[in-house]
Amino acid sequence: MSQPDFSHDGIRTARGTAFRYLFMLCALLSILTTVAIVATLLIDAVDFFATVSPIEFLTGTRWSPTNDPVAFGVLPLISGTLIITLGSALVALPIGLLTAIYLSEYASERRRAYLKPALEVLAGVPTVVYGYFALVYVTPALDTILPLSTFNALSASIMVGIMIIPMVSSISEDAMSAVPDSLRQASYGLGATKFTVSTSVVVPAALSGIISSFILALSRAIGETMIVAIAAGQTPRMVDLTDPAGMFLDSIQPMTSAMVQIGTGDIVGQGAAYKSLFAVGLTLFVITFVMNLVSELVASRYREVYR
Amino acid sequence: MTNKQMTSSETEQTDDQQPNPTPGTDSLADRGTDIGVETSSRDDPATVTDRTIIESRDLDVYYGDDQALNGISMEIPEQQVTALIGPSGCGKSTFLRSINRMNDLIDIARVDGELFFREKNVYDDDVDPVALRRRIGMVFQSPNPFPKSIYDNVAYGLRVQGQDDNLDEKVHTALERAALLDEVEDQLDSSGLDLSGGQQQRLCIARAIAPDPEVILMDEPASALDPVATSKIEDLIEDLAEEYTVIIVTHNMQQAARISDKTAVFLTGGNLVEFDDTTKIFENPESDRVEDYITGKFG
Numbered sequence: 001m002s003q004p005d006f007s008h009d010g011i012r013t014a015r016g017t018a019f020r021y022l023f024m025l026c027a028l029l030s031i032l033t034t035v036a037i038v039a040t041l042l043i044d045a046v047d048f049f050a051t052v053s054p055i056e057f058l059t060g061t062r063w064s065p066t067n068d069p070v071a072f073g074v075l076p077l078i079s080g081t082l083i084i085t086l087g088s089a090l091v092a093l094p095i096g097l098l099t100a101i102y103l104s105e106y107a108s109e110r111r112r113a114y115l116k117p118a119l120e121v122l123a124g125v126p127t128v129v130y131g132y133f134a135l136v137y138v139t140p141a142l143d144t145i146l147p148l149s150t151f152n153a154l155s156a157s158i159m160v161g162i163m164i165i166p167m168v169s170s171i172s173e174d175a176m177s178a179v180p181d182s183l184r185q186a187s188y189g190l191g192a193t194k195f196t197v198s199t200s201v202v203v204p205a206a207l208s209g210i211i212s213s214f215i216l217a218l219s220r221a222i223g224e225t226m227i228v229a230i231a232a233g234q235t236p237r238m239v240d241l242t243d244p245a246g247m248f249l250d251s252i253q254p255m256t257s258a259m260v261q262i263g264t265g266d267i268v269g270q271g272a273a274y275k276s277l278f279a280v281g282l283t284l285f286v287i288t289f290v291m292n293l294v295s296e297l298v299a300s301r302y303r304e305v306y307r
Numbered sequence: 308m309t310n311k312q313m314t315s316s317e318t319e320q321t322d323d324q325q326p327n328p329t330p331g332t333d334s335l336a337d338r339g340t341d342i343g344v345e346t347s348s349r350d351d352p353a354t355v356t357d358r359t360i361i362e363s364r365d366l367d368v369y370y371g372d373d374q375a376l377n378g379i380s381m382e383i384p385e386q387q388v389t390a391l392i393g394p395s396g397c398g399k400s401t402f403l404r405s406i407n408r409m410n411d412l413i414d415i416a417r418v419d420g421e422l423f424f425r426e427k428n429v430y431d432d433d434v435d436p437v438a439l440r441r442r443i444g445m446v447f448q449s450p451n452p453f454p455k456s457i458y459d460n461v462a463y464g465l466r467v468q469g470q471d472d473n474l475d476e477k478v479h480t481a482l483e484r485a486a487l488l489d490e491v492e493d494q495l496d497s498s499g500l501d502l503s504g505g506q507q508q509r510l511c512i513a514r515a516i517a518p519d520p521e522v523i524l525m526d527e528p529a530s531a532l533d534p535v536a537t538s539k540i541e542d543l544i545e546d547l548a549e550e551y552t553v554i555i556v557t558h559n560m561q562q563a564a565r566i567s568d569k570t571a572v573f574l575t576g577g578n579l580v581e582f583d584d585t586t587k588i589f590e591n592p593e594s595d596r597v598e599d600y601i602t603g604k605f606g
Contacts, residue, residue: 108414182451190464191441205454
């Protein structure tokens with residue numbers, strides 16, 4: 001009786017190896033692109049910091065890259081970004097979280113089946129549409145009750161908030177759905193109402209997922225460009241954080257729209273004004289990168305909760 | 308609560324032949340070790356009150372188009388251990404969950420017929436299942452402590468039900484009754500999830516009894532545990548029956564024989580085939596099908 005043949009098949013082995021490298025190449029491609037982008041940012045930003053000191057850049061309170069006297073203080077832009085982020089957080093975090101609780105705990109299976117995709121459509125609307133919506137509908141509507149400028153932080157941040165609601169609700173809902181049903185049963189069995197089950201068991205158990213959805217959504221708000229470029233105006237000014245009315249009612253300029261202005265403006269040559277684009281970009285990148293990192297950390301803690 | 312203490316003291320007065328009369332709840336935990344040996348004491352007719360606490364009449368439960376329970380009528384006595392046994396899918400867990408209306412949580416579940424808790428039909432329109440569940444504790448198949456501290460796990464039901472006066476004392480008493488206090492007394496602030504499986508299940512029992520319910524429902528409470536942990540849980544169940552009505556679903560026929568006073572046998576199709584004293588069911592059942600099931604000929 002002859003032994004069965006289990007020997008290597010040359011073609012099969014070669015094909016396996018080829019695919020392995022093909023897949024690896026695709027994975028490497030996106031990593032390489034990211035590295036290249038960061039490197040470009042760094043190189044040009046370093047160039048910029050040769051003419052403008054980093055201290056002046058990070059502590060200066062006036063941003064005027066093209067008009068004399070030129071000044072490259074990034075704080076007005078950061079404060080503009082902060083206002084948009086704060087305003088959109090006030091809109092998106094409560095609405096997103098309550099939506100997630102509704103979807104995960106209150107909605108019937110059938111209702112959730114069409115509500116969740118419908119909500120995610122919001123995330124698919126091009127942001128330029130949101131931007132013009134803010135400018136053409138939201139601002140005039142709010143103008144009837146508030147003394148608004150044509151370009152203002154309020155309608156822009158409301159629109160950015162609406163844009164990131166699906167992000168908060170979708171990721172939070174995923175985290176809440178991952179809470180084992182046995183915990184809900186235990187709570188109901190002790191005579192808890194649906195509200196108590198949601199607030200005292202489901203939300204705490206999903207807290208890290210919820211927080212990570214908040215951070216991701218906020219970092220999306222920080223990086224949002226079109227809406228603010230269209231509706232928030234182009235006035236780089238230090239925002240007085242103690243004056244809520246002034247903060248939201250007037251025109252501001254966040255980092256992203258300052259970059260758009262520089263990039264699309266008629267700046268000639270490779271001067272400091274042009275290079276400042278990369279310095280602001282790098283600042284923005286560092287902020288969102290740190291936030292995503294924090295969100296990853298929080299989320300990994302969450303994965304340890306039920307083993 | 309006062310009602311409850313009254314009924315338990317009444318029981319003590321009539322329990323002349325009981326070997327260890329219960330002077331107070333404190334001694335319950337101490338008795339944990341010797342009761343496991345003297346299983347016969349639970350079978351002594353004099354320890355049994357025979358007052359009905361839960362009665363079902365023609366109870367049908369459907370999940371969508373599937374009928375899970377078919378015309379169940381039974382009277383469950385107070386302060387005894389009633390075991391529900393039968394093969395998988397026979398409806399015993401469904402029956403257990405219809406007592407505290409946990410089936411309400413399943414969208415497609417529908418209940419016909421009546422189920423009385425102290426002569427009140429719990430399926431009447433004016434019954435709030437939340438209020439009902441506050442008088443009926445429940446322990447589940449796999450231990451399901453909350454990802455909170457041991458203390459907060461036990462205190463959870465008390466807080467939910469607004470019984471948060473003397474919280475420390477109540478938490479300690481519940482842990483003591485669940486025969487867990489000695490093992491966790493120094494680590495009440497650590498997570499309930501850090502305990503072993505058997506300890507977690509006793510934590511869940513402590514959590515269920517802390518708000519002082521009248522009935523404790525147990526859905527195969529030892530099926531996820533090893534033999535040593537199982538025997539601890541069984542001892543505990545027998546102790547708990549001194550004060551509470553315990554209704555337990557089990558796959559394990561020996562377990563039913565060891566710990567229960569009454570046994571209900573459910574067979575396929577959601578039918579209750581026989582319900583009688585445990586000794587009668589295991590020694591001389593009326594139904595041939597029950598005898599076949601008990602002796603392992605099917606199921």
